[in-house]
Amino acid sequence: MMISTNETHNPELRSWVASANADGTDFPIQNLPFGVFRRDGSVEAFRVGVAIGDQILDITAAQAKSVFTGDADTAALACCAPTLNAYMALGSHAWSALRLALSRALREGYALQSALSTCLVAQADAEFGVPAQIGDYTDFYTSVHHATNIGKLLRPDNPLLPNYKWIPIGYHGRSSSIGISGQELRRPVSQVMRPGATEPVLAASARMDYELEMGIFIGPGNALGEPVSMQQAEQHVFGMCLFNDWSARDVQGWEYQPLGPFLSKNFASTVSPWVVTMEALAPYRQAWTRIEGDPQPLPYLDSPELREQGAVGIELEVFILTAAMRAQGVAEHRLSHSNFRDAYWSVSQMVAHHTVNGCNLQPGDLLGSGTQSGPEADEAGSMMELSKGGKEAITLPNGEKRTFLEDGDTIIFRGGCQAAGAARIGFGEVRGALLPARSLA
Numbered sequence: 001m002m003i004s005t006n007e008t009h010n011p012e013l014r015s016w017v018a019s020a021n022a023d024g025t026d027f028p029i030q031n032l033p034f035g036v037f038r039r040d041g042s043v044e045a046f047r048v049g050v051a052i053g054d055q056i057l058d059i060t061a062a063q064a065k066s067v068f069t070g071d072a073d074t075a076a077l078a079c080c081a082p083t084l085n086a087y088m089a090l091g092s093h094a095w096s097a098l099r100l101a102l103s104r105a106l107r108e109g110y111a112l113q114s115a116l117s118t119c120l121v122a123q124a125d126a127e128f129g130v131p132a133q134i135g136d137y138t139d140f141y142t143s144v145h146h147a148t149n150i151g152k153l154l155r156p157d158n159p160l161l162p163n164y165k166w167i168p169i170g171y172h173g174r175s176s177s178i179g180i181s182g183q184e185l186r187r188p189v190s191q192v193m194r195p196g197a198t199e200p201v202l203a204a205s206a207r208m209d210y211e212l213e214m215g216i217f218i219g220p221g222n223a224l225g226e227p228v229s230m231q232q233a234e235q236h237v238f239g240m241c242l243f244n245d246w247s248a249r250d251v252q253g254w255e256y257q258p259l260g261p262f263l264s265k266n267f268a269s270t271v272s273p274w275v276v277t278m279e280a281l282a283p284y285r286q287a288w289t290r291i292e293g294d295p296q297p298l299p300y301l302d303s304p305e306l307r308e309q310g311a312v313g314i315e316l317e318v319f320i321l322t323a324a325m326r327a328q329g330v331a332e333h334r335l336s337h338s339n340f341r342d343a344y345w346s347v348s349q350m351v352a353h354h355t356v357n358g359c360n361l362q363p364g365d366l367l368g369s370g371t372q373s374g375p376e377a378d379e380a381g382s383m384m385e386l387s388k389g390g391k392e393a394i395t396l397p398n399g400e401k402r403t404f405l406e407d408g409d410t411i412i413f414r415g416g417c418q419a420a421g422a423a424r425i426g427f428g429e430v431r432g433a434l435l436p437a438r439s440l441a
């Protein structure tokens with residue numbers, strides 16, 4: 001099914017929420033991403049909200065004011081919950097109905113503006129929760145540039161394994177340790193084999209890294225045993241967020257063969273508060289192409305829709321703020337940037353491959369895109385790549401050097417989309433800070 005734009009994407013639309021019309025806002029009226037929030041420091045239940053400018057529209061409060069009707073009201077009722085799972089399960093017809101109703105209700109001139117304005121909470125006064133109860137989390141590896149860069153460091157003579165260009169590679173991760181932006185994680189302790197050593201030791205990771213990824217939230221699931229075709233795949237996708245898949249490279253290097261990552265990845269991953277819907281992303285779709293000379297995907301991973309608009313243009317950035325930078329009042333420093341359009345495998349291919357054996361996805365499941373590195377050296381999506389495996393230190397503006405993360409470092413991802421004839425929309429940010437390891441004593 002092709003993705004099309006409609007009146008909600010019109011770049012001329014303006015909102016009665018003034019901050020939504022400001023230049024550079026991530027959350028103009030054309031975006032309308034979903035998250036869960038409560039007033040900061042309160043013991044209120046988390047509830048579903050939609051970002052508009054620097055505000056949040058409380059959907060439960062708006063629904064109670066009878067501003068929605070018909071399918072939009074049914075959809076809004078599914079949002080009267082502490083997570084987005086019930087809403088995600090409804091599917092694209094309901095999502096479109098609520099998006100259209102929200103777009104009309106937040107536009108300049110809306111008749112019930114004064115009633116709806118009482119349902120706004122400033123984002124600055126809110127704390128956020130993980131948007132869904134994530135049943136299962138699967139991490140893919142869709143950047144051929146990242147796979148090649150990492151492969152060179154782990155296997156210099158054999159960087160890209162032969163299956164890479166045929167299969168969307170992935171592994172089943174751990175959902176229990178997925179946290180929301182602002183997460184503070186302890187440097188993990190695990191078994192590592194130090195360079196030159198003959199026996200491993202239990203130690204705090206000395207090679208902590210981030211991974212710049214997109215998170216993909218599943219909407220309606222598929223029945224066990226029933227694969228999802230490429231044509232149906234995006235009907236099963238609710239939207240996307242920013243995702244930091246923290247990684248302990250020394251742990252990974254020792255444990256990853258033969259079954260893949262385990263403790264090097266499962267101690268923490270961080271999502272951004274806002275999930276930008278696939279409908280909101282419609283104007284930024286691009287043709288999906290295969291690099292000249294590479295194998296074409298098998299038929300179950302191919303479709304006309306993929307070729308025409310399977311890629312999504314999302315500009316991504318990574319920033320670092322060290323403890324010393326914070327103390328010195330130095331601004332966060334951009335480490336790298338890349339674009340999700342360069343992913344080797346599309347969102348639809350991830351879904352089609354994940355389910356081709358009959359595996360069932362469920363509403364709220366999370367797919368990680370894998371680290372998004374681009375073709376250029378400054379488009380590396382991890383510090384392991386930027387520092388060439390720890391051999392070349394990065395110098396920060398205040399003179400500090402990094403090969404891997406140090407205790408007290410904060411990592412921030414931001415992302416946004418722009419296209420001719422469309423408004424610019426953004427994902428907000430995901431940030432997380434590394435704390436010292438627990439004592440081994």
Ligand code: CA
Pocket residue numbers: 139140211213245368370371
């Ligand atoms: Ca990853």
